[in-house]
Every structure is written in C-alpha cells, then in structure tokens.
Amino acid sequence: MKTENSRRTRAIKRVLAPEFGRKNLSVRQGRGSAHHWVSVCVRILKKSPRDLEARLQKESDIRKKVEEIIVSAGIRLSQYLTDYGPASQEHPYANCLSVTVEFSQ
Numbered sequence: 001m002k003t004e005n006s007r008r009t010r011a012i013k014r015v016l017a018p019e020f021g022r023k024n025l026s027v028r029q030g031r032g033s034a035h036h037w038v039s040v041c042v043r044i045l046k047k048s049p050r051d052l053e054a055r056l057q058k059e060s061d062i063r064k065k066v067e068e069i070i071v072s073a074g075i076r077l078s079q080y081l082t083d084y085g086p087a088s089q090e091h092p093y094a095n096c097l098s099v100t101v102e103f104s105q
Contacts, residue, residue: 036078
C-alpha cells in the first residue's frame with residue numbers, strides 16, 4: 001500500500017529525471033517528526049568549478065531549478081513558518097524541501 005508521501009517522492013523523481021538523469025537523483029522522505037520533509041540529492045557528473053564563488057553560484061542555481069520544476073509540475077510540498085514570521089509579507093512560509101548538490105571530482 002503506497003502512502004501519499006511515497007507517491008509524492010516518486011512523482012518528484014519522475015519530474016526531475018529528464019533534467020538531471022534518473023541515476024543522478026536521490027529523493028527521500030523524512031521520517032518520524034520530520035515526515036513532511038523531502039530531501040533531494042543531485043549528483044553532477046561534470047567537473048565542479050574550481051572557484052568557490054562559481055561553485056556556490058552553480059549550487060544555488062541548481063537548488064532553485066529543482067524547486068521550480070517541482071512546483072511547476074503541481075506537486076504540493078508541505079510548508080513551515082520561516083523565522084521572519086507571518087509579519088513578512090514577502091516570504092512568510094517556505095517549502096519543506098532540502099536540496100543537496102554533489103559534484104564529482
């Protein structure tokens with residue numbers, strides 16, 4: 001019997017696979033009290049930029065792209081209240097999504 005969380009995890013991997021390759025992705029669901037969190041690990045097989053600033057920028061771009069693809073596919077992620085609180089009109093809530101980028105050496 002598949003739960004809603006396992007269906008969501010499979011759907012996330014399915015929509016990200018065309019962009020990053022199925023074997024380069026790991027999508028996991030949180031456990032216990034963190035069961036709403038989704039962790040995505042993207043492995044980049046290209047050589048990483050040597051310059052730290054360029055590498056951090058590339059990681060940031062990939063993180064944004066992952067979230068954009070998931071949201072544009074209509075996959076609903078759980079949200080949490082940020083430290084800025086509801087008083088922040090711009091971004092009071094954030095998605096329960098953790099994206100890790102691994103570069104090959």
